[in-house]
């Protein structure tokens with residue numbers, strides 16, 4: 387899957403676009419955050435006024451009033467903080483659920499062609515951890531940015547009322563901490579953030595690869611090599627994580643240092659202004675306290691830039707998946723009729739730059755059994771995939787009767803064609819449900835009838851719970867031939883007028899093969915069957931042979 391190069395701002399805008407339905411909650415969170423943070427700042431400022439009052443330098447409010455207001459502010463701060471966080475998390479988890487739906491819909495749209503050969507580990511890390519990390523963006527990024535801007539403007543005005551020069555000093559430091567440090571920091575760490583997410587996906591792919599190939603690894607003594615390969619990937623991930631942590635430390639140290647310097651600068655400038663008689667001496671203390679105590683939101687913004695690289699890299703991977711264009715678009719309004727001969731007319735097709743079929747012509751007559759022979763890799767399975775419209779031809783046409791395949795409604799095509807692939811995948815469910823995925827409303831009798839035709843009924847009855855046996859309980863103990871026969875039972879149950887079978891009997895003994903072939907022959911009266919096989923015995927039943 388191709389990831390588009392986008393800058394952080396573009397990614398943020400796209401992620402923000404998704405928040406529209408929950409805008410009310412977001413504004414509420416920002417409002418509560420602003421009031422909460424200002425209240426927290428004013429607790430310290432009021433403390434400053436309290437000190438001045440005790441020293442006899444301030445007399446507009448009594449110390450009791452100041453103390454009472456501080457307590458009220460503290461309670462308000464607690465309530466608002468809780469409500470703000472609740473609001474942000476409500477938005478984040480609602481959005482994560484909706485993004486997950488969109489990602490699954492997108493995978494459905496892209497399957498099978500775009501997902502063919504795609505590294506599944508990477509997809510898994512997008513679906514799980516990348517989406518999960520977007521929580522940071524929705525719950526801990528958007529409102530802090532807005533809160534930092536609003537509270538900083540408010541504090542600049544407050545300090546500016548004491549003296550405009552002090553307002554400008556405050557503005558300079560807010561900009562330094564809330565804008566310049568995060569921008570520089572995220573610029574340094576952007577590539578690293580993307581690199582970290584990509585390496586994480588690669589590690590997932592490797593782990594999956596090793597788990598699937600466990601037997602081959604043991605058989606050919608590849609354990610050490612594979613282990614060292616995994617260790618290398620883990621080490622490189624750790625290296626990137628360390629570098630990101632280093633950037634984070636630099637950011638933290640520089641922010642703390644600037645806050646300290648801001649306090650000193652404010653004290654110096656306000657002290658100078660007090661010395662010049664421009665402001666009262668006590669106001670110098672208030673301006674300094676206001677400056678130091680108001681850095682919470684801007685400092686949080688600065689700290690955000692560490693995670694922002696990670697978050698935006700995740701956002702980019704999720705958005706790339708959502709925006710990916712499928713190779714074949716489903717036809718939702720087309721023809722329903724798939725009856726008639728299946729005709730390939732000048733069919734030409736290639737994967738990327740590799741031509742597999744070149745001007746291929748054939749007619750598969752209706753209600754006949756057709757065999758396809760050809761050396762390995764010549765394109766037999768590819769032809770079946772084209773007939774299923776998993777891919778589209780580059781030139782020439784494929785038609786079912788009078789209808790060209792891409793004018794046929796995709797759901798009709800799927801309903802009218804049963805396709806047994808070389809690998810039958812069994813889901814973690816009962817044997818019955820595994821067969822019933824071909825026809826969800828099938829009765830037990832229909833399932834048994836299909837299983838008998840596929841010569842798997844007796845085997846199923848020999849299992850501890852028969853048709854109710856859970857496949858995962860059997861683990862790997864189902865043989866290749868048993869899996870294949872379950873796949874064939876699905877095709878019989880599907881009750882479609884067309885059946886494509888790709889090497890259906892490659893793992894099946896001749897006795898069971900005989901039963902299946904006999905069942906297929908019985909079906910041919912009203913079915914078009916296309917069989918790909920290297921086995922002479924299987925080809926014995928075909929009416930028409932195509933040599934590719």
Ligand SMILES: Nc1ncnc2c1ncn2[C@@H]1O[C@H](COP(=O)(O)OP(=O)(O)OP(=O)(O)O)[C@@H](O)[C@H]1O
Pocket residue numbers: 502503737738740742760761762763764765766767768769
């Ligand atoms: N998704 C894909 N992307 C790129 N190349 C592919 C893809 N699928 C198959 N191929 C290539 O296309 C060619 C035809 O593959 P195909 O599976 O159709 O052959 P086949 O005749 O069915 O082989 P076999 O008899 O071994 O099953 C092969 O060279 C294969 O490597």
